[in-house]
Amino acid sequence: MKTLYTGVATTTGGREGNVRSDDGILDLDLSMPKSMGGKGAEKTNPEQLFAAGYSACYGSALQIVAKKHKVDLGDFSVTASVELGTTEDGDLELSVVLDSYIPGVDVETGEKLVNEAHEICPYSRATRDNIDVTLNLMLDDED
Template sequence: MKTLYSAKVTTEGGRKGRTTSDDGILDLQLSMPKSLGGEGGEHTNPEQLFAAGYSACFGSALEMIAKNANVDLGDYSVTVKIDLEQNDDKEMDLSAVIDVYIPEIEVEKGEDLINEAHEVCPYSRATRDNIDVTLNLLIDED
């Protein structure tokens, strides 16, 4: 396998710590969400960072699929919601909901594009059969 890019990030202090990339571009204070017993506040958390990466990556995969199909996505958007859940065994799990808005597209074509993007997106491939992922095409209501 040929490595195209490597990201290296170090976090000190876990969910209440600081996370920094080796190039200094990423330098963020983390905080524990109130729902997990933390103070909440103005700082990010691992689930938000994962959702940000997943939505950007999925959007790029969607662009590639659309380009190959000669489809104009217009002003599309990808929103990813990551849920941290506790299963019946009291273990922590993640799930994802991916909402894709593609204006002025036929539902069947939009669903095909989203499903194809889900097949090639590296985040989707990495999480396949590991977390529940729900794909949604958002449409304009007439």
């Protein structure tokens, strides 16, 4: 692999600690969500950070495939919902739902873009066959 960029972050204190990038741009306190027994403080958590990274990366992949197919994405957005749950054996497991809002495209074109983006996105490639990822295409309602 030819390295294009290396992001570095260090967490101290686990889920109740702090995460900081090596350049100091990212410097966030973490808290455990109430649903997991935490205090529910207004701080972020690993699942939100993963969702932010995945949605941004996948959005860039959508831009690449849209350009290739000469499709204008308009005011598009990607929302990643990252779930942390347990397996039948009690092991922790992640799943992701990616909602891609692409206004002004037809279903066939939108599905092609969403699926092709999933093939090239580094986050999608890293999670493939490891966690469930659901792709949803969100379009404008036509009355």
